[in-house]
Amino acid sequence: SAIAHQTISGAISTATHGSSYYHPSLSGYVRQLRLVRADGNIVELSAEDDDFGAAVVSMGLLGIISTVTIACVPAFWLTAERQAFSAAEFVTLFDSLHRGNQYLDVKYIPITDRVQVLKMNKTVGPTVQSQQHEFDRLQRRQLIRRVKTEILKRMLALFQSPNITWLQQLMYGRHEDNIYPAYRCDRSDTLFTNLEYPYYDPIPLHNMEIAVRYQQGPAVLQALRSHFHKTRRYPNIFIRIRVSAADDCWLSPA
Numbered sequence: 608s609a610i611a612h613q614t615i616s617g618a619i620s621t622a623t624h625g626s627s628y629y630h631p632s633l634s635g636y637v638r639q640l641r642l643v644r645a646d647g648n649i650v651e652l653s654a655e656d657d658d659f660g661a662a663v664v665s666m667g668l669l670g671i672i673s674t675v676t677i678a679c680v681p682a683f684w685l686t687a688e689r690q691a692f693s694a695a696e697f698v699t700l701f702d703s704l705h706r707g708n709q710y711l712d713v714k715y716i717p718i719t720d721r722v723q724v725l726k727m728n729k730t731v732g733p734t735v736q737s738q739q740h741e742f743d744r745l746q747r748r749q750l751i752r753r754v755k756t757e758i759l760k761r762m763l764a765l766f767q768s769p770n771i772t773w774l775q776q777l778m779y780g781r782h783e784d785n786i787y788p789a790y791r792c793d794r795s796d797t798l799f800t801n802l803e804y805p806y807y808d809p810i811p812l813h814n815m816e817i818a819v820r821y822q823q824g825p826a827v828l829q830a831l832r833s834h835f836h837k838t839r840r841y842p843n844i845f846i847r848i849r850v851s852a853a854d855d856c857w858l859s860p861a
Contacts, residue, residue: 616640616672622664622859625799626712626849628705628821631861634663635854639676642669649673664856682796684732685710689787690724694832697722701825705850712787713848715828718841725787727798818860821850 613623615633619640624632642650642662650670652659662669692700694715705711710727791798819827828848835841853861 615675615677619663619675620665620667620672622856622861624849624851624860625710627710627852628850629709629852631852631854632856632859633677634856634859635852636678637663637675638678639674640672641674642671643673644670660855660857664858666858682794684730685727685793685795685798686730687725687727687787687791687793687798690726692722692724694720694722694828697724698825698829698832701828705821711850714787714845715831715848716845717831717835720832720836723787723845730792732794824848824850 613621617623619632619634619637622632622634637654639651639653640662642652644650650662652662662672665672697704697713697715704713704724704726708726708728712725712727714723715721716723817827831846851861
């Protein structure tokens with residue numbers, strides 16, 4: 608997930624998700640929970656109960672979720688590798704990229720008609736010496752990346768007119784490769800949460816999410832491309848494409 612500020616109860620109640628063809632949203636890993644209802648009564652539910660799927664992703668409608676038990680595994684090592692595609696190439700590779708990687712984060716940049724992909728897969732952990740070298744190198748890259756990202760955000764905030772699309776294209780063309788680090792090897796608990804810098808964002812954004820069936824993903828992306836090409840009006844930030852495995856929660860997008 609790009610956001611790490613929610614409580615666990617808030618994250619599962621809204622079906623907050625990462626991006627993996629093989630793994631469901633966080634709500635899919637809940638095994639037990641406790642609800643405090645509006646009348647003060649406490650309800651204990653487990654995955655074996657018939658109405659458990661109604662309570663996990665419930666938008667807060669059934670009461671306050673006070674405790675949650677989640678199926679967990681020990682932290683593991685991942686390699687993260689960036690790859691760039693034209694949007695047309697990504698449409699044709701949509702299925703193979705998602706099936707071929709354990710975790711895949713995708714950002715489509717309409718203004719340049721390109722897609723940045725971060726592929727994450729399990730690996731054997733590095734030696735202590737190489738860990739320190741990687742950490743030092745990563746610290747330098749993160750600082751440079753944050754500076755470039757802030758410059759890009761501020762420039763885009765100034766140039767939002769559709770009459771200067773060429774300037775937006777120039778700015779994104781120069782900086783879109785900084786969306787993801789080029790290569791990184793780290794523990795899962797670090798890599799999944801520290802690829803984003805959401806703590807300070809100078810540009811107010813209006814967000815929306817659209818959930819579609821996995822098989823419709825390429826067609827939806829192609830429809831978006833056609834719309835942007837026809838209208839020549841582009842969002843000032845990328846569009847994130849996420850895939851999650853199905854789960855049994857009643858209000859889940861899956």
